[in-house]
Structures are given as structure tokens and as C-alpha cells.
Amino acid sequence: SRDASISIVGSGLIGRSWATVFSSAGYTVRLYDVVQQQVDSAIQDIRHQLNELEKNGMLRGTSKPEEQMALISGCSDLAKAIEGSIHIQECVPENLELKRKIFQELDGLMNDDVILSSSTSCLLPSKLFSGLKHVKQCIVSHPVNPTYYVPLVELVPHPETQPSVVEKTYALMKRVGQVPVKLIREIDGFALNRIQYAIIGEAWRLVTEGIISPEDVDLVMTAGLGMRYAFMGPFETIHLNAEGTKNYCERYAVGMKRVLSSFGPPPEFRDDEIQNIHQALSRRIPADPEHLNARRHDRDVYLAALAKLKKKM
Numbered sequence: 112s113r114d115a116s117i118s119i120v121g122s123g124l125i126g127r128s129w130a131t132v133f134s135s136a137g138y139t140v141r142l143y144d145v146v147q148q149q150v151d152s153a154i155q156d157i158r159h160q161l162n163e164l165e166k167n168g169m170l171r172g173t174s175k176p177e178e179q180m181a182l183i184s185g186c187s188d189l190a191k192a193i194e195g196s197i198h199i200q201e202c203v204p205e206n207l208e209l210k211r212k213i214f215q216e217l218d219g220l221m222n223d224d225v226i227l228s229s230s231t232s233c234l235l236p237s238k239l240f241s242g243l244k245h246v247k248q249c250i251v252s253h254p255v256n257p258t259y260y261v262p263l264v265e266l267v268p269h270p271e272t273q274p275s276v277v278e279k280t281y282a283l284m285k286r287v288g289q290v291p292v293k294l295i296r297e298i299d300g301f302a303l304n305r306i307q308y309a310i311i312g313e314a315w316r317l318v319t320e321g322i323i324s325p326e327d328v329d330l331v332m333t334a335g336l337g338m339r340y341a342f343m344g345p346f347e348t349i350h351l352n353a354e355g356t357k358n359y360c361e362r363y364a365v366g367m368k369r370v371l372s373s374f375g376p377p378p379e380f381r382d383d384e385i386q387n388i389h390q391a392l393s394r395r396i397p398a399d400p401e402h403l404n405a406r407r408h409d410r411d412v413y414l415a416a417l418a419k420l421k422k423k424m
């Protein structure tokens with residue numbers, strides 16, 4: 112073991128993912144939840160996940176699932192759950208009031224060294240952490256689901272977050288095999304969702320204006336753009352698509368500006384549009400738990416295979 116412990120507050124989907132990631136890297140992990148039953152089922156679920164990862168040859172680190180499990184324990188007392196930890200990863204539901212309540216509690220219990228890191232998908236650090244005594248030690252570390260195969264973590268500081276807290280969190284994320292990126296300052300949607308929403312917004316427009324079907328939009332991504340996006344971002348793409356970025360812009364900046372200025376305001380997401388797109392998707396994947404779960408399972412299998420491929424690159 113690394114002789115350092117991490118605390119997870121909230122043992123749902125994301126709390127379990129973090130526990131798996133940290134224990135794989137040899138950290139002691141303490142899981143806390145208001146619902147004791149959640150901690151018990153989290154521990155069972157993590158054991159199952161680790162065994163599955165081993166079966167697929169995807170287990171990180173060098174220790175066996177049982178050795179990793181030995182590092183994970185449940186705790187029903189918040190003060191004990193964070194005692195002596197180097198890092199607290201908060202994973203309670205996405206609700207500002209609830210998160211602020213738990214941060215108030217943690218603020219009274221934590222020492223001056225531990226890092227308090229939130230998994231929030233879209234709440235801003237200035238809303239989450241302002242007014243806390245330990246605000247300098249607070250940061251957002253936004254993971255992606257499924258975390259083990261999609262390793263990105265967006266680090267978003269509060270204006271008062273100490274630079275050393277950003278650096279320590281960055282180093283920790285790298286050490287456990289995630290891929291951290293730093294936002295210099297907070298912005299609504301962080302980076303991942305802003306880019307994702309730009310894509311959804313334009314896809315929505317193309318479909319609702321009758322240009323292309325929803326099925327074909329998905330193919331534009333899966334058979335086109337997405338093929339390289341798994342290992343090459345938009346900037347490297349343009350750099351390679353001409354004789355470097357400068358040359359790309361000489362050739363294509365005017366065209367990009369023309370097309371971008373035809374985008375117009377964001378879609379309204381009208382009820383009739385939602386209905387049509389929902390129906391089109393439901394013909395492919397009926398929106399019931401059975402079909403959705405089957406497709407989620409496929410997604411995870413493909414992501415695992417892709418993660419394996421990327422390891423070799």
C-alpha cells in the first residue's frame with residue numbers, strides 16, 4: 112500500500128468508480144455514505160467490478176482484486192472517514208444545497224492539509240466552496256463515466272484555491288492512471304460539456320431543420336469525426352490536415368468563420384422536436400431498462416477494447 116488514504120464521501124455510481132481507481136493504485140480507501148446499505152452494496156459492487164476487470168485483462172496496477180479489496184473499507188462516521196486522509200473525493204448527488212451542507216460539515220472536521228475535491232458535473236467552484244474556512248484547499252475534479260475506461264478528469268479551481276492544491280491533485284490523478292486537465296478558471300459547463308453541447312446543439316439543428324436524420328448524425332460521429340477523436344483532438348487534427356496549424360488557418364479560417372456564423376442561436380429543444388428525435392432513437396434502442404442496459408453494456412465492452420488499444424499507443 113502507499114501508506115496514504117483517500118476518503119470517498121457518497122458511495123453511489125461515481126464514488127464506487129473512484130474507489131476502484133484509487134485502490135488499484137495502492138491507496139487505502141475509506142467509503143462513507145449517509146445510507147449504510149449503500150456502503151455495503153458499494154463494496155460488493157467494487158469486488159465484482161475488480162474481478163471483471165481482471166478477467167478482461169484491464170486491471171490496473173500489480174495487485175490482485177482481493178489485495179485491492181483489502182485496501183477498501185466502509186465507514187459510517189464522517190469524522191473517522193476523513194481522519195488522516197490526504198484527499199477527500201465528494202460524490203454526493205448533484206444538488207447545490209446538499210453539497211454545501213456536506214462541505215460545511217467537512218469544513219469543521221478537516222485539517223489544513225487535506226484536499227477537498229468535488230466530483231460535480233456542472234456546479235461552479237465559486238457556488239460550491241465560497242465562504243468555507245478551507246476554501247484554499249478546495250477544487251473540482253470532474254470525472255467521466257465509466258471512469259476506469261474514460262480517464263479524463265477536469266480540474267477546476269475556486270478563485271481562492273491554492274496553486275499547490277491544483278498541482279497536488281493533478282499529480283494524484285496522474286499517479287492513479289487518470290488523465291487530468293486544468294481549467295485556469297471556472298466557466299459554466301467546464302470544457303468537456305461546453306464542447307459536447309456545441310456538438311449536440313449543431314446536431315439538433317441539422318436534424319430539426321430537416322437536413323439529415325438522427326441516425327445519420329450519429330454516423331457522422333461514429334464513422335467520421337469520432338474515428339480519430341479517440342486519440343487525436345481537434346487541434347492536432349487541423350495541424351495534420353494541412354502543413355501545420357498556420358497553414359490550415361490560411362486555407363480554412365475564412366470558410367470556418369462563414370460556416371460558424373451560420374449556426375444561429377441555440378436550439379429551443381421544443382417538445383415536438385424532442386418527440387421526433389426520441390422516436391427515431393427508440394426505433395433503434397427502445398427506451399426501456401432492458402434495451403438501454405444492453406446497449407450500455409456494449410458501450411463499456413467497446414470502451415474497454417479501445418482503452419486497451421490506447422495503452423499500446
Ligand code: NAD
Nearest residue numbers: 121122123124125144145149202203204205230231232256
Ligand atoms: P448517485 O446517486 O449514484 O450516488 C450518490 C450517493 O451519495 C448515494 O449513495 C447517496 O446515498 C449518497 N449521499 C446522499 N446524501 C449524502 C450525504 N449527505 N453524505 C454522504 N453521502 C450522501 O450519484 P452519482 O451518479 O454517483 O453522482 C455523484 C456526483 O458525481 C454528482 O455530483 C454527479 O454530478 C457527479 N458525476 C456523475 C457522473 C455520472 O455519469 N453519473 C459523471 C461525472 C460526475
